[in-house]
Amino acid sequence: MSCAALLGLRGPRLLGAAARPPRWSRRRSAGCEPPAGAAVRIGCASGFWGDTATAGGRRGRSGSGCSGGGGETRRGRGTEAGRARLAAAPSTLRKRAGRGWRRTPGRGGPAPGVGAGRGAPVLTAPLPAPPVPQLLYGGKLDFLVFDYLSEITMSLLTAAKARSPVLGYTPDFVSTAMAPYIKDIHRKGVRVISNAGGINPLACAAALQEVAKKADVDLKIAVVAGDDLMSEKENLKGAGITDLESGKQFPENIHSMNIYLGARPISRALDLGADVVVTGRCVDSGIVLGPLIHSFGWNRDDYDLLAAGSLAGHLIECGAQCTGGIFTDWHTVPDWHNIGFPIVECSSEGDFILSKPPDTGGLISFGTVAEQLVYELGNPQRYLLPDVTCDFSQVSITEIPGFDGGAVKVCGAKGLPPSTFYKVNATYLDGFRATAVCPVGGPKAVQKAKRTAEGILQRTRLIFSQLGYEDYSAVNVQVLGSEDTYGPHARRSIDGGPREAVIWLAVHHKQREAVEIFSREIAPAGTGMAPGLTGIVGGRPKVSPVLKPFFFYYPKSNVQINLFLNGQHVEIFEEDLTFTSDEVVSFDLPKISSELKDLPSGPHTYRLEDLAYTRSGDKGNSANIGVIARHPLYYPYLKKTLTAQALENYFQHLLEHEKPEEDLVTRYELPGVHGLNFVLKNSLGGGGVASLRSDPQGKALGQMLLDFQIKNVPDLKSLIE
Incomplete structure (x- = not known):
């Protein structure tokens, strides 16, 4: 029976024991293929962040980052809290306290796995199930992957590298996700893939190599480079390139240009024996698809398989967002403080099971995973990736009984040839901005907040006119607590409205000096304007450059991807364009019937x-x-x-x-x-x-x-x- 049939018309059914992942008992050593019928386990630790200030600021995209555990858990003595501390403890402590591994009910033996992590925090003391230990100590992984990048992150990293050439990558990956666990990662034979290289992957790899050297660990660290397109800036200025969204012409003041690379360079780096693969910009799902291609030997024209692997990456790339994080029914999700991170067990046939480590919080259900399926999605029948064009419209998600913490089976992804073009994310400087956030208390808080914002703007505009500055390019005034963001759907206030409100006052100007004047003039409002203004959140507003995104397509044939191993250039990776199509954007996709037959109405x-x-x-x-x-x-x-x-x-x-x-x-x-x-x-x-x-x-x-x-x-x- 097909997955679609299993879903049926009575809601998501439960999949029986016959559909559970196959059992197999031996671990795959580096470079070896898993036995026939085996599954590759992939976990994700996205969403736990340490200090990224040195990288240029915190990641702008919420959620995406997670570390999934394996199919087994350590049996410890004492309370549940004690067992949680055991899971987070170094292996030497766990060996003394634990009693060995037990098989989790409803699961097969250990399968090779990939854990995906987006920035784990520094562990100065045992914490309840942080993401990296969930994966490293709570399951037998083959791969641990970390996804750090978003369009906002790339802008921040670009600004960071402009300040110092040794910056431009996410230091969390080196100092907090890898350094505390590097010996155990090596001892367990777990191979790591991360796009933490940002716009400076070679510097990221060099920093990690220093950590490995100090820990006396011999790691082969590969770098996938070639996504940086800045060397072509002058050639592109007269090429008639326009933005994919706005149609605007190619900007003069380009600040960065990075290609979304695919999964095959990652797979090739693993083929070359890398223990760790550091990339710059690549599609998020590529750090999961890469290990799957390496493990199963999927061909370039195995489009359905490539689409399935990409779907696995899409679902877990945002970590706990598919295990109950930001779920509509948030009130039904237990133990946010100890939320479990997702694991996918992928078969060579493309189907996979999504679960989380046992004894963790969170929730895996049809709803939590289906929500993540549609996250940041455009046309589900034409999800464009470098390795495949995906059709997710007929994907089915089926709950499975017997898994500690819940699990679902996911299948139905279809694939078509990819385009001969890469997508490029460029940024360009477009002035400066600052945001003031100020709480206001007392009666008529909303009215006081609005008048305060208006007063600050009037005051600074008066100064601008005296100094000969232009007016602001853009201004946004919102009063949080008054439902400003709801527009006409805001609820009518009663009894004078809320007695607590927050001013959100953001400005944009072409000149930094003008925004610095704005930043300076916020504090005087606390003594010269409305009563009840309690302070400025974060202190004086920070003036920062506005790096706007600009998206366009660039021919794959013009891109040279370089592979490095332990700092040495070892190979130029060339995309095989045999299995691509210039017509991918105009494929005749299956029609979805929107016909609605006579629907009964009612009151x-x-x-x-x-x-x-x-x-x-x-x-x-x-x-x-x-x-x-x-x-x-x-x-x-x-x-x-x-x-x-x-x-x-x-x-x-x-x-x-x-x-x-x-x-x-x-x-x-x-x-x-x-x-x-x-x-x-x-x-x-x-x-x-x-x-x-x-x-x-x-x-x-x-x-x-x-x-x-x-x-x-x-x-x-x-x-x-």
């Missing part, structure tokens, strides 16, 4: 939250909102009511029209999970570091949509009882 009205899960994310200045029906019977009513026009009307206050009559919302369908995906163009005020809004990445848009009303429907709840 009932439901909030969307009663019928669906939602999750939102960003790509540049566009946001996406995924909507997943809680039950298949709800899906037709969601399709009927949640049209593209309905969402454009609902979020009109956030959309910025560049052309009259322009449609800014597009709807896509994912019938495999009974879902819809909406892409909202020009909805983030520039997006990322360029946006002055309090939600520059659209994280709250899915939550806002939960109040949308589904009207004139029958008693839907009774239909499923």
Whole structure:
């Protein structure tokens, strides 16, 4: 029976024992293929962050970073807290206290695995199940992967390297994720892949090599380089390149240009015997697909398999976001403080099981994983990656019984040839910005906050006029607590409104000096304006450059990818363009029927939250909102009511029209999970570091949509009882 049939029309069913992963008992040594029928285990530690200040600031994208544990857990003495401390303790302590490994109920023997981690914290004392120990000590992994990069992160790393040539990578990877565990990582034969190299992967590898040397550990550290396109800047200026989103011409003041590389250079580095692979910019899912290609020997034209491996990476790249983090039903997720990080066990046939380590918090269910499927998704039938064009529209997610902490089986990804082009993320300098955040208390807090913001702007504009400066390029005033972000959907205040509010005042100007004046003039508001202004969060606002994103395509044939091993150049990796297509963007994809037969109506009205899960994310200045029906019977009513026009009307206050009559919302369908995906163009005020809004990445848009009303429907709840 197919996965789609298993899902059926009665909601997600449970998959029986026959569908559990195959058992096998031997570990795969470096460079060896797993036995036939074996699964590769991949865990993810994204989302736990140490100090990234030296890298240029904290990562801008929430969630993405996780470390998954393995299929076994250490049996310790004493309390549950004691067992948690054991899991986080160094191996020498665990050997004395533990009694050995026990098999987790409902699982097979240890399979090779990949753990993915986005920045683990420094462990100065035992902590309850931090992500790296969850993976390293809680499971038998083959690969541990760390995903650090986003468009915002690249902007921050670019600014950091501009200050010092030894910066530009994420130091957390070296100092807090690897250094405390490097001996055990080596002893266990775990191989590590990370894009922590940012825009300076060779420096990252050199720093890690120093750590290994001090620990007396012999590591082969590979670097995948070639994503930096700055050497081509002058050649590209007259090439007629335009931005993929806005259509704007190639900027004169380009600050950085990085190609989204694929998984095959990573796979090749592993083939060469690397213990650790450090990359610069690559697609997030590539750090998972790379080990799978290496392990299973998938060919370039195994498109369905490559799509399945990419889906595995897409689901776990954001760590705990698929194990209960930021879940719509957040109140049902236990033990956030000890949340488990995801593990995928991938078969050579492409299907995989997603679970988490035993004895951890969080939740794995149809809903938590389906939400992550639609996160930062565009057209689900045309998810463009360097190695494959993915079709996720028919993916099915099926809950499996018998797993400690829950598990789901995921299948149904389809693939098509990739394009002959890479996507490039460039940044360019577009002035300077600063944000002041100030709490205000007392009666009429909202009115006081608004008048304070207006007073600061009037005062600084007066100074600008005296000094001959232009006005601000952009200003954003929001009063958090008054539901400003909801626009016309804000609830009416009663009794004078809230007695606590927060000023969010952000400005943009072409000249740094003007923004420095703004920064200086915030503090005087505490003595010369509204009563109840309690302070400035974070002190005087920091003036920072605005590095706007600029996306375009670049021919793969023009790119040289270099592989380094222990600092020495060993190989030029060349993409095989035999299995690519210039027509990938115009493939005739399977049609999804949107026909709605006679749906019975009724007198009932439901909030969307009663019928669906939602999750939102960003790509540049566009946001996406995924909507997943809680039950298949709800899906037709969601399709009927949640049209593209309905969402454009609902979020009109956030959309910025560049052309009259322009449609800014597009709807896509994912019938495999009974879902819809909406892409909202020009909805983030520039997006990322360029946006002055309090939600520059659209994280709250899915939550806002939960109040949308589904009207004139029958008693839907009774239909499923």
